[in-house]
Amino acid sequence: MIIQPSFFTRWVSLSPRILISLLLVPVAAGLLGLILPAFGWLPALGENTINLRGFAAFFHTPGWTNMLGLSFFTSFISTLFAVILSILILGNYFNSRLLGHIQRILGPILVIPHAAAAIAIGFLIAPSGLIMRLFSPWLSGAELPPDVLLPNDPYGLSIILGLTLKELPFILLMALAAMQQNEIKQLINRQYKMALSLGYYPFTAFCKAVLPSLYPFMRLPIYAILAYSSASIEIPLILGPNSPPTLAVAVMQWFNDVDLSLRIKASAGALIQIALTLSVLLTWRLLEQCVKRFGFSTFTNGRRQYGDLCWKILTHTTTFLVLFFIVLALLGLVLWSFAGFWPFPNAYPDQLVSLHWNSALQQLPQTITNTVLVGITATAIALFFTLFALEAEQQHQTQLGSAASLMVYLPLLVPNVAFLFGIVWVKELLGVKAVFSAVVLGHLLFVMPYMFLSLAISYRKLDLRYAKVAASLGCSPFKVFYAVKLPQLLPPMLFSCALGLAVSFGQYLPTLLLGGGRINTLTTEAVAIASGASRRLSAVYVIIQILLPVVGFILAWLIPKLIFRPRQ
């Protein structure tokens, strides 16, 4: 395609670079703002020498090995569980209608912010939680809640539960999205049918013939999840132990400590966090290699089944349990948000009141406006650059190189405790006062990757013949983009905007740090309330936190239906 250089085409070919630098520059600046203090350079405290004091202080922290171990194993094991569960569900329900149902149920779970999910799970599994109440006193005999160590157990089991439940929908939906791409769909369907016709049992056929082709498309999401969960804050903060906590939580607490000299130790800890995340990723890579190496003979040994019936039953049970758990968690939230007095063994509150909703709604309008305003601005900017970057791909008929795609993923792969504190430091150093735009920029770092990934699939799938016809009829590239491509892309664009909004709504650390507490969003308020005494108010906040992104997705689903309604 020969393209006349115009303002539009020049802008388009520039935009991938702008997009990458919007992501790369803050992360790099943030890392720099971390490395200097980590090696002892913090002029504010009169520290002007390069030394290893921070690391020495870190290795003198009581229980630092436990911290590292906890971060490593909770993230690794929860991801492993989530991947195994996804494979079970995908394999056993492959090509069945159930898969669509599960996708529809789990989709909304994906948009529940981590803080909200953690609070909901905490309500459920505590000794006085809904599960215990359902079985008390008739089964457990408990008139008072038992004194057991859940949640916040020292082994991180509650963290693993929380992370697994949050990761499962993500991996599953990413795999399903890959499976719906035309060429992959055809390939795996062919192979699956072939395997079945050769007498393989369905689940074995899936594992041997489909999974090897599918896994490469799941790899990047899995890595993102490993990286995220090894450094996540909200779930370990709410469900995890505190003596010691996970590394990321400890680092955050040191950064916020009154004792300002802890900053140096915190920076060193954040660098160690990066090393830890890398080692989790490398261990996973090693696991992949082992499976590939030792599993190869199993894949090709021709055995037609491995207790497929057992796997099927196992899948049915776990899927049911997961769904039951989620439904119960949501139900618990709703009950708490309306609960009057609710003494222990009762599974239902003594009375339902709207007091908590009233008092929350009085305080909320400003918060919701902030949340939505930041979300919409970040999403709009992200959409703008994402569309042009993808258009550039099409005009130049190249896909982003692997290095460039990795950079899009960068903010998701680098632990955010690591670079966000650095950004705050740099921001202070430059004397930037802007609060709103700083928060928007911070959100952009996380909104943009998700929107790019979700939109890229549809953009690359776009049937280019329409565009070619339009171009051959003399349309300018701008007009082709604007009048032919965008209308075709409306549904995925709206979906990706809803996703971007959901990601923005859920951001805790970027809002808190870059906004300096001046911009309260639902998530920062929810975490602040969760630190207080009122479980009922906390439940109200969590429900609103869940509803807001859901509204976004409903709009994304509704608008195309209204616009493209067949004319009477």
Next chain:
Amino acid sequence: MRVMENKPSYLIFMWILLLFCPLISAQGALKTLKTLKTLEPLKAPLLIDTQAIDTKASVTQTQFTQLVQQARGQSVYFYAWGGDPQVNRYLQWVAQRVNTLYAINMQHVKLAQTSDAVSRVLAEASAGNTTAGQVDLLWINGLNFATMAQNNLLEAQWLGLLPNFALTNPDQNPAVTMDFGMPTNGMEAPWGKAALTFYYDSAHTSSPPKTLPALLRWSKLNPGRFTYAKPPDFLGLSFLKYALIILSQQQEPAILAQLYEPPTAQSQALVLAPLWQFLDQLHPYLWRKGQYFLSNGASIRRLVDDSELTLGFTFSGGDIPGAVERFELPLSIKSYAMKDGSLSNVHFVTIPFNAQHKAAAKVVANFLMSPEAQAKKQQPSNWGDRTVLDLSMLSPEQQLMFHPSKRHPSALPANNSSPSLSEPHPSWNAVITTQWEKRYGAKQ
């Protein structure tokens, strides 16, 4: 289609808005400067004319009038812990009032912990930001105050400018100028008084412990029904300090006196040993057998509501009836003060050295000490935080505002007398925290 057409124009609008924000605030600053210039010549003669005996008061009054003028139209970012809906609601009311009275736009920035704001001010200081800090007003006391004062992060000598400060009768009430034994030197304004108050669920125990030794006996009889939050949590530390003072009282007077001096290696070993002995006995009978401690003392109330705990404690005793009213604690809750003493302290508001809106922050601090705001705060249904004002300094009508309506069944009985235990020197906090962490912190 329509959606896309609107986006660029929306974006342009946003960017224009962003560009204009600094301009708008710059205009505000200009206006303040102008007011300042016009005011000074006007007010100067007044200063000379006043009678000697009233000079101090009227100087204060004049300077305060100037402050009010400057503050008009300013925003105040009030950084305060946001974990309690009752306190948040009270601050919303304050925001409305200062807006009506002084045209000040007060924003409550809700903190999960006060140290977040302290580290923010430090970060600003280290980046050379000395005039445009984000924190205008900060709710603070104890260690956070000590840290900020030591690092010269606070605005100096402004308390004398506030007319309502005289109502606390500072000459007779040294508590309002001492923060955990450290003189405040006019760097913070007293806001409220708190004392450690215990509460229990009378449905599960009829004889709550009234002294520290009784607490140990009670815990052995009711294992797993009491806990405290791990230091450096404010409430957890308060419990430890209560125990420490009571245990030291049982020894020579010289040992107790050590608590009010900065700790030395010697005094640490001497004073803390009985505390660790006591805790070693108590911990096996605590909630979760003392293997897990809450990070946040406020969560104790939630656990009492869940019946996981039977006995809890708080620093704002007035909070308990309010919580029952909101269904957050059962009707069977009763409050009481320990017979052997209640740890008491005053909490303050302060202004960082680099606050951007100092004038308005001072006016808000003055309003917080006004009879109106203090009386409202003391009502159990609003917050129940005790006033710092000396009621004898007020007019009879003003005094009337402080008299409680009917006592709530869950509130502290009026006749419940308990000796007031004053806070140890603030440096003990860090010592207790580190030593506690070493003994009970990082174990599996």
